[in-house]
Amino acid sequence: MSHTSQAFLTAPNGGHPPNYERIKEEYEVAELGGPHGSTSVRTTVINMPREVAVPDHVVWSLFNTLFLNFCCLGFIAYAYSVKSRDRKMVGDVTGAQAYASTAKCLNISALVLSILTVVVTIIAVVCIAVSAGRLYT
Secondary structure, eight states: OOOOOOOOOOOTTTTSOOOOOOOOOOOOOOOSSSOOSSSOOOOOOOOOOOOOOOOOOHHHHHHHHHTOOGGGHHHHHHHHHHHHHHHHHHTOHHHHHHHHHHHHHHHHHHHHHHHHHHHHHHHHHHHHHHHHHHHTO
């Protein structure tokens, strides 16, 4: 095996990096009012929408999932709430509002149906206890 040595290429100015020119940019500032001189100043107005706060109902959905999960409505509402939060992070306000609206409806349904279930259960237990008390007295 033969070993040959290779010389590294050196910069033409003695091994120092080349000098780079600084690029100067000129900015012209036009004052408000009439045009100065022969050229007219054109302006462009861009309307930026304000940050729209879209409630995603994650806490309410999590509460319904853990405590009032009637027919898995709380869990489904939680899934829609997470989708709403994801859409909001991406910047899709319309999609976030749609998912948040669905999550809100599911949360209301889960809450109402769970409260009705609890009330009906309490009424049934009281009725059974009263009728059982009448039988044994």
